Amino acid sequence: MAALRLPTRVVATARVPVSSSGTRAGDDVAVGTVATDAALRPERLTSGRFPTGPGQALVASDRAAALGVRVGDEIVVGRAGDTVTARVVGLTRSADDAALLTWPDLARLRGDTLVSAVVVGGGATPADVRAAGLPDRAGVTSAEDFLQHRAQELTRGVDAVSAVLLGFAAVALFVSVLVIANTFSVLLAQRQRELALLRCVGASRQQVRRSVRTEALVIGMGASTLALAVGTGLGHLIVTVVHAVAPGAPVGEAHVAPAWAVGGWVLGVLVTLLASVVPSRRTTRIEPLAALRPLGAVDPRTVAGAGRIGLGLVLAAGGTALLALAAVVHSLPVMLLGGFASFGGLLALGPVVVPACIRAVAAPLGRLGGAPTRLAAANACRHPRRTAATAASLLVGTTLVTGLVVGSASVRGSVVGAMDHDHPVDAVLSSSRPLAPEVAERVRGIDGVVGAAPVRGTTARAAGLGEVTVLGAPGGSLARGAPAYARPAAGTAYVSPALLNEMADQRRIRLVRDGRAVTLRAEPAPGVDGVYVASAELDRLGGASTRAVWVRGSDGRSDADDVVAALGSVARASGADLSESLSDRAYVLLQLDVVLYTVVGLLSIALVIALLGIANTLGLSVLERGREHALLRALGLTRGQLRRMLAAEAVLLAVVTGAIGIAVGAAYASVGVAAVIAPAVPDTGVHVVVPVGQLGLVLLLALVAGLAACLLPARRAARTAPAAGLALE
Amino acid sequence: MTSTTPDPVRTAAASARGLTRSYGSGATRVDALAGVDLDITTGTFTAVVGPSGSGKSTLMHCLAGLDTPTSGTVVVGGTELAADGRALDDAALTRFRRDHVGFVFQAFNLLPMLTAEQNVVLPFELAGRRPTSQDREWQSYVVDVLGLRDRMGHRPSALSGGQQQRVAVARALVTRPDIVFADEPTGNLDSRSSADVLGVLRRSVDELGQTVVMVTHDEGAASHADEVVVIEDGRVADHRRGVA
Ligand SMILES: Nc1ncnc2c1ncn2[C@@H]1O[C@H](COP(=O)(O)OP(=O)(O)O)[C@@H](O)[C@H]1O
Ligand SMILES: [Mg+2]
Numbered sequence: 024m025a026a027l028r029l030p031t032r033v034v035a036t037a038r039v040p041v042s043s044s045g046t047r048a049g050d051d052v053a054v055g056t057v058a059t060d061a062a063l064r065p066e067r068l069t070s071g072r073f074p075t076g077p078g079q080a081l082v083a084s085d086r087a088a089a090l091g092v093r094v095g096d097e098i099v100v101g102r103a104g105d106t107v108t109a110r111v112v113g114l115t116r117s118a119d120d121a122a123l124l125t126w127p128d129l130a131r132l133r134g135d136t137l138v139s140a141v142v143v144g145g146g147a148t149p150a151d152v153r154a155a156g157l158p159d160r161a162g163v164t165s166a167e168d169f170l171q172h173r174a175q176e177l178t179r180g181v182d183a184v185s186a187v188l189l190g191f192a193a194v195a196l197f198v199s200v201l202v203i204a205n206t207f208s209v210l211l212a213q214r215q216r217e218l219a220l221l222r223c224v225g226a227s228r229q230q231v232r233r234s235v236r237t238e239a240l241v242i243g244m245g246a247s248t249l250a251l252a253v254g255t256g257l258g259h260l261i262v263t264v265v266h267a268v269a270p271g272a273p274v275g276e277a278h279v280a281p282a283w284a285v286g287g288w289v290l291g292v293l294v295t296l297l298a299s300v301v302p303s304r305r306t307t308r309i310e311p312l313a314a315l316r317p318l319g320a321v322d323p324r325t326v327a328g329a330g331r332i333g334l335g336l337v338l339a340a341g342g343t344a345l346l347a348l349a350a351v352v353h354s355l356p357v358m359l360l361g362g363f364a365s366f367g368g369l370l371a372l373g374p375v376v377v378p379a380c381i382r383a384v385a386a387p388l389g390r391l392g393g394a395p396t397r398l399a400a401a402n403a404c405r406h407p408r409r410t411a412a413t414a415a416s417l418l419v420g421t422t423l424v425t426g427l428v429v430g431s432a433s434v435r436g437s438v439v440g441a442m443d444h445d446h447p448v449d450a451v452l453s454s455s456r457p458l459a460p461e462v463a464e465r466v467r468g469i470d471g472v473v474g475a476a477p478v479r480g481t482t483a484r485a486a487g488l489g490e491v492t493v494l495g496a497p498g499g500s501l502a503r504g505a506p507a508y509a510r511p512a513a514g515t516a517y518v519s520p521a522l523l524n525e526m527a528d529q530r531r532i533r534l535v536r537d538g539r540a541v542t543l544r545a546e547p548a549p550g551v552d553g554v555y556v557a558s559a560e561l562d563r564l565g566g567a568s569t570r571a572v573w574v575r576g577s578d579g580r581s582d583a584d585d586v587v588a589a590l591g592s593v594a595r596a597s598g599a600d601l602s603e604s605l606s607d608r609a610y611v612l613l614q615l616d617v618v619l620y621t622v623v624g625l626l627s628i629a630l631v632i633a634l635l636g637i638a639n640t641l642g643l644s645v646l647e648r649g650r651e652h653a654l655l656r657a658l659g660l661t662r663g664q665l666r667r668m669l670a671a672e673a674v675l676l677a678v679v680t681g682a683i684g685i686a687v688g689a690a691y692a693s694v695g696v697a698a699v700i701a702p703a704v705p706d707t708g709v710h711v712v713v714p715v716g717q718l719g720l721v722l723l724l725a726l727v728a729g730l731a732a733c734l735l736p737a738r739r740a741a742r743t744a745p746a747a748g749l750a751l752e
Numbered sequence: 753m754t755s756t757t758p759d760p761v762r763t764a765a766a767s768a769r770g771l772t773r774s775y776g777s778g779a780t781r782v783d784a785l786a787g788v789d790l791d792i793t794t795g796t797f798t799a800v801v802g803p804s805g806s807g808k809s810t811l812m813h814c815l816a817g818l819d820t821p822t823s824g825t826v827v828v829g830g831t832e833l834a835a836d837g838r839a840l841d842d843a844a845l846t847r848f849r850r851d852h853v854g855f856v857f858q859a860f861n862l863l864p865m866l867t868a869e870q871n872v873v874l875p876f877e878l879a880g881r882r883p884t885s886q887d888r889e890w891q892s893y894v895v896d897v898l899g900l901r902d903r904m905g906h907r908p909s910a911l912s913g914g915q916q917q918r919v920a921v922a923r924a925l926v927t928r929p930d931i932v933f934a935d936e937p938t939g940n941l942d943s944r945s946s947a948d949v950l951g952v953l954r955r956s957v958d959e960l961g962q963t964v965v966m967v968t969h970d971e972g973a974a975s976h977a978d979e980v981v982v983i984e985d986g987r988v989a990d991h992r993r994g995v996a
Contacts, residue, residue, distance in 0.1 A: 394877040398863075405865040650860050657818055657857075658923075659850020659878045661843055746819035749857065 032058035033126040034169070035138040040602075041122060042099045043092045046591035047601045052090070054100055055120030056129050057081055063142055063169070066123070070094060071113025077127045080109035086121040087114055088584065091591075100124065101132045142169040191625040194423065196294055198416045198629045202636035203298035205412035209643040211235065211302050212409075215309055222311040235303040236296070243295025247288045254287070255279050331371050339368030346690075350697035358698045362691055366422070369687065373411025373418075378404035380679045392671060395664045398655075399671035402644075413640045414680040416633035417728075421681045421721060424626050425688025426695065428717050431619040433696045437709035438611060443504030445549050446604035450574035450590055453552060454599040455482065455492065457568035462597045466572055469593070471586040473577045474501050479561060480570030483534040485554075487526050492553035493534055494571060495561040501575045508548040508555040517548035517555040536564045552602065576605045583609030630728070638732035641673055645736040652740050653748025662741045669737040670730060677729030681722050689713055764791040764827075765931045765963040766815050771824035772986075773810050784810040785821070786986035792931065792965055797957040799977035799994065800967045807986040808967040809935055815965070816853050816933045817845045828852065829930030850879055854924030856934035861920035862908040868919045869904040875927045883926075891926045897959065898922050898952050914945025921952050925962060932956070934966040938973055950976045 033056055041052040058064045059075055066073075069084040071094040080100075082092055092098055092111055100107045100122065107128045115123065211218070218231055226234075262277040342365025349358035369376065385400030392399075403410055452462065458477070466475040480494035495511070496502075502509035508517030516532045523529055523545065532545040532554065541556075541563050548555060561567050576586055583605045594601040645652070652665060660668070693711045701709050771788040774781055784807045792798050792815075800808050813819035814826055817833050817840070826833040829852045833840055840848065854875075855861075862871045872891065876883050883891065895901055898918045908916055917937055924932045934953065938946035954976050956962040966977065974980050974994065982990035 393880050394874075397877070401863075401865040651863060654855075654857070654861065654863070655878070656846065657816075657849060657855050658875055659846055661846045664878070744819070746813040749813075749818070 032056065032060065032063040032142040032169075033130075033138060034142060035126065035129055036120060037101075037129060037132050037137065039101045039132060041090060043090060043096050046091065046587075046594070047603065049090060049121070049607060050602055050604070051607070052100075052122065053120045054122045054124060054129065054132075056126050057115075057123035058142075059125055066115045069114045069116050071111070074109075074112055074123075074125050077125050078109050079112045079125065080128075081113050081115045081123040082111050083121050083123075084114040084116055090121065091584065091588065098122065100128075105132055107131050188625070191622075191628065194419065194626065195629050195632060196290070198419050198632045198636075200294055200298045201412060201416040201419070202632055202639065203295055204302060205409065205416075205636060206639050206643070207235075207239065207299050207302035208305070208412065209409060209640055209647075211306055213643065213647050218306055219309050219311055222309060228307040231309070232303050232307050235306055236299055239295050239299030239303065240292065243292040246295065247291030250291055251284060251288050255284070332375060335368045335371030335375075337368070338364045339372060342366070342368055346694045350694050353698050353702040355699050358694060361694075366687070369683075370411075370415050370418070373415055374407035376683070377411045377414045377676075377680065378407045380683060381410070381675050384679055385675060388671075388675075392667075394660075395668035396671045399668045399675060402648075402668070403672045403675050409640065409644075410676065413637055414676060414683075416636045417630070417677060417680045417725070418684045418687075420626060420630040420633050421684025421725060422688040422691065423629070424623055424721055425685045425718060426692045427619065427622050427626070428721070429689050429692035429711065429713055430695055430700070431615060432712040432714040432717070433692065433709055434700060435612070435615050436712040437700070437704055438615065440504065440708075441704070442604065442608055442611065444506075446608070447502040447504055447506040447509065448551075448573050449503070449576040449605050449608070450587070450601060450603035451478075451552065451571055452574070452590065452594050452597070452599040452601055453478075453492070453571040454597070455570075456598065458570060458572065458597055458599060460569060462569075462593065462599065463572045465593050465597075466574055466590065469586060469589040471577050471582070472574055472590075474575040476501055476573050477569040478571040478573055479558070479567045480553075481536060481561065481564055481566045481568070483536040483564055485526075485532055485534055488522055491522065491534075492570060493536075493561060493564060494553055494555050495558040495567070496555050497573055501573045503575075506548065507546065508551060511555055511557040511560075513557050513559060514543055515557070516543035516545050516560075517551060518545050519551045519553060520547050520549060522554065523547050534564060536566060539564055572599070574603075576608075630724075634728045634732055637673060637677060637729065638735065641669065641733055642736040642739075645669065645740045649740075649743065649748050652743065653745045656745035656748065666737045666741050669740060670733045673733035674726055674729040677725045677732070678722060681725030685718050685721060689718070765794040766790075766792040766826075766828040766965070768811075768815060769825040771811070771814060771826060772822045773807075773814055773819065774822050783986050785814065788824070788983075788986070788988055790981060790988055790991070792963065793979065794963050795957065795961050796978040797954060797964045797976065797994075798966070798979045798981060799974035800965060800981045800983060801969060801971065801974050802983035802989070804969060806983045808969070808983050810986075811983060812933050812935055812965065812967050816855065816931075817849050820845075850875060851927075852930045854927065854929040854932040856917065856920045856924050856932065856937045858936040858939040861923075862916055864908050866907070867904065868900065868906055868908070868911065868915075871908070871919055872904070872923045872926055874923060887926070890928065891922075894922050894925045894956075894960075897955060912945070913941050914948050917941060917945070917949045918952060921949065921956070925956055925960065928962075931963045931965060934964065936968055937966065938968070938970065946973065 036053055036055045038051050038053055040047060040050050041054065057066060057074060059073070061073075064073065066081070068081075071081075074080060080098060082090065082098075087093065090098075094111050094113060096111050098109055098111060100109065107124065109124055109128060218235075221231055221234075222228075258279070259277040342361045342363070345357055345361025346365060347361075348354075349361055381400060381403050385396065385403075389397040389400060452458070452466065460477065463475045463477045466472055476497040478494050478497050480492055482490055483493050485491050493516075496509045507515075511517060516534070518526075518532060526532065526545065530545055531542060533540060533542045534554070534556075541560055543556060543560065574590065576583070587601075587603055587606050590601055590603065593599075652660075656662075656665065689711075696709055696711050768788050768790045771785055771790075772783065773785040774783045776782055786807075788807075788811060790811075800811065802808050810819065814821045814834075815828060817828065820839040821834050823837050825835045828848075831840075831848055831852065833845065833848065839845075849855075862868070863874070866874070870877075872895070873883065876887070895904065898921060900915070900918055900922060903911060903915055903919070908919070911919065921932075921934075921937070924934070932953075937953070938949050941949060950973055953964050953966065957964055957978070966973070968974055977994040980990070980992050980994045981988060982992075
């Protein structure tokens with residue numbers, strides 16, 4: 024083998040078992056390569072050093088805990104017969120692979136290794152590569168291309184994250200437009216007399232409108248400047264805190280790109296101006312005479328026009344039809360179009376739908392809650408457009424959160440189904456020698472294990488396979504998803520796919536032990552080691568003893584790593600091998616949870632803006648109704664009743680809107696599951712899972728948000744003495 | 753005619769002694785009421801007149817339990833609202849108003865989101881009690897006397913100013929309060945509607961035996977009253993029999 028003098032790196036991965044200090048750390052761990060040449064090494068270390076040659080390994084820092092390894096530990100990589108032992112010399116901030124070996128080590132795993140590229144520096148040709156004894160099938164890449172490609176891969180991840188964050192920012196901006204527009208509407212409705220007076224003394228429609236828009240511009244500029252300052256400060260603060268708390272965290276220095284700062288500022292101003300367009304146009308309809316009407320006669324009742332309702336009906340019906348179509352033809356664009364159209368329709372129909380729902384809910388509640396609740400319901404519905412506008416911002420948030428919660432629960436169900444299919448038994452302790460009977464007992468005693476049962480087995484010869492372990496499944500409910508081999512049928516052998524692949528005749532297996540032979544129908548059984556047969560078949564072979572223990576872990580929040588460690592020590596003590604899917608299962612579920620919580624966390628910004636919107640509108644309404652509250656107080660409404668009335672109004676609005684959002688969000692998630700997720704996993708299938716508890720929590724949060732929103736306005740309203748209130752305009 | 757003070761114990765629906773109410777303190781202090789002694793006779797129509805800013809509304813608010821006097825004694829319908837600088841607390845005052853007092857204000861008397869009927873029965877609603885059959889008969893009678901029978905299903909925005917004030921009067925009367933206070937009830941009305949509302953208040957005294965105190969700065973309105981109290985600079989300047 025002529026040594027290649029140029030720097031080289033083989034890019035390859037293998038999915039193989041990894042064990043560390045005698046414990047199986049994972050059955051199906053991605054192991055990749057790392058170059059010893061610094062020029063071909065985009066990886067970065069979080070601790071330790073890079074391997075300098077064979078026998079040394081890196082482990083991804085985020086998987087080290089799950090694998091139970093530390094720098095200095097020895098890991099054994101590969102299947103029986105084909106293993107490599109390496110010492111972990113460093114942890115890397117990686118990448119797709121959990122562990123990294125040098126190419127000579129990984130090459131020894133032979134069958135399991137998949138080479139994706141050979142990277143060479145300095146213009147080597149495929150012939151040089153072949154001459155150096157390196158695999159050339161996958162193609163040869165120059166070092167420059169490889170490093171650039173890796174860099175792009177990394178940025179693509181960052182770009183995707185930026186795109187998602189900008190998506191949430193867009194949701195937050197949209198909700199802000201709704202809130203600002205509503206606030207302007209309410210403010211201008213209250214200033215109607217003032218504006219009419221301006222018209223009386225000679226201001227033209229255009230002048231009035233311009234004054235309102237100038238006001239919006241000034242407010243927008245002020246708020247954007249403030250927001251920029253607060254946002255920048257917050258960013259610096261977060262980075263400083265992260266650096267202080269977690270020194271090694273992958274967070275750079277805080278940095279404000281001038282283009283983004285200016286862009287954000289302009290966006291803020293534009294959003295405010297945009298939000299003021301409709302309300303300010305409405306001011307031009309104010310007649311000068313409005314100023315002369317008696318006080319209180321100006322009740323700015325806002326209802327939706329026929330045009331708006333017609334448009335809403337068309338959008339809602341068309342959007343719903345598109346959604347139905349999307350579920351049938353599995354089309355993401357059709358689904359998005361249908362989603363936007365139907366949601367737009369819902370927002371347009373808000374002035375009809377939201378008050379109707381509030382009335383429907385308030386009728387039975389009013390009988391319980393008395394006058395304050397009945398008055399609250401009447402108040403909540405008196406300005407249908409204002410009510411709908413206030414509800415809209417909350418509706419956006421609750422619909423998105425519900426859609427995500429339901430969608431993620433459905434995906435989770437499907438992922439769990441797939442894992443149950445691939446790994447029906449959480450953990451198996453197995454041995455080629457008989458196991459002591461108390462091993463199952465000791466396993467059962469581990470915290471986080473809900474069941475364990477001994478598995479009888481024996482050893483037999485099979486053509487082409489040599490010695491194989493033949494086991495009889497222990498019945499009971501230890502296996503997830505009730506796979507066939509957990510209750511073997513007579514005459515059938517359930518064979519691991521790996522063994523099955525090596526059999527000449529994959530339909531039949533002949534097992535021989537001490538001259539006794541049985542011939543069985545062979546069936547593939549994913550997730551098993553060896554061969555499973557019915558108890559009767561096992562007895563025909565003879566010599567059965569306890570060879571394994573099946574373990575079922577709890578589904579609760581017990582730490583999978585702890586359970587695996589405890590199982591490992593039992594396994595070591597009894598000379599058994601441990602194979603488990605508990606840590607992978609926990610890891611996958613954790614990933615799903617992290618994604619869900621991150622997204623819900625980002626969406627909560629929209630929810631907070633909506634909450635501020637409710638508080639704002641309610642606060643302005645309370646100002647507007649100061650006179651009315653004084654009247655009610657004069658007539659005998661107590662302070663407590665007044666507070667309860669305002670609380671009931673806010674809670675009715677928030678909870679009813681939350682309920683509508685939950686219903687709509689669940690419907691959207693169902694369409695999304697049918698249109699996008701189901702086609703992506705045709706084997707396991709996926710069905711809609713509605714997590715009632717989490718959705719109940721969303722509704723509870725809406726209720727709390729409503730109460731929080733009414734806190735200040737209600738306090739102020741209740742504090743005003745009736746006589747002072749009567750003196751109000 | 754100079755002021756006469758009728759026997760307070762027997763016939764007074766409301767009485768005030770040494771009633772003062774000041775706003776602010778120091779240089780900005782305003783004495784809206786500067787020592788008022790007054791008795792309102794049960795079953796009479798009393799007009800409180802005086803120039804703007806003389807303290808009429810403040811007096812009414814103190815008598816009605818809407819405001820707490822700075823000093824003095826107020827007794828209404830047998831309940832001592834304030835005495836020697838101590839007053840009932842907010843909850844007790846609220847209950848007192850609900851059970852013993854009816855109100856008619858100058859404007860904005862009705863809740864815009866409720867119908868006339870719902871506005872009229874609001875005091876029962878707030879008290880959380882169902883009107884008895886007697887209450888309903890009484891309500892029906894009041895509504896008829898006020899000529900509102902065919903207006904009860906309308907919202908205030910569909911009623912004329914005069915009709916709105918009559919609905920307010922109906923609401924003040926349905927609970928048969930010890931006393932009805934009306935603050936400039938005709939201030940926003942044209943002369944015909946004014947006459948209607950004044951006529952209705954008059955009839956409630958004559959036919960229903962109601963005690964009514966009406967604040968007005970309109971001498972013409974005062975001519976419907978049995979007694980006229982003139983307030984000037986926060987004091988009772990005159991208390992005379994009316995022309996009615
Ligand atoms: N809340 C208040 N704060 C300060 N001054 C007040 C307040 N309410 C009334 N006043 C003053 O008390 C005086 C009497 O007011 P008011 O009783 O409303 O008069 P009227 O009803 O006779 O026009 C006026 O000088 C007024 O300015
Ligand atoms: Mg007054």
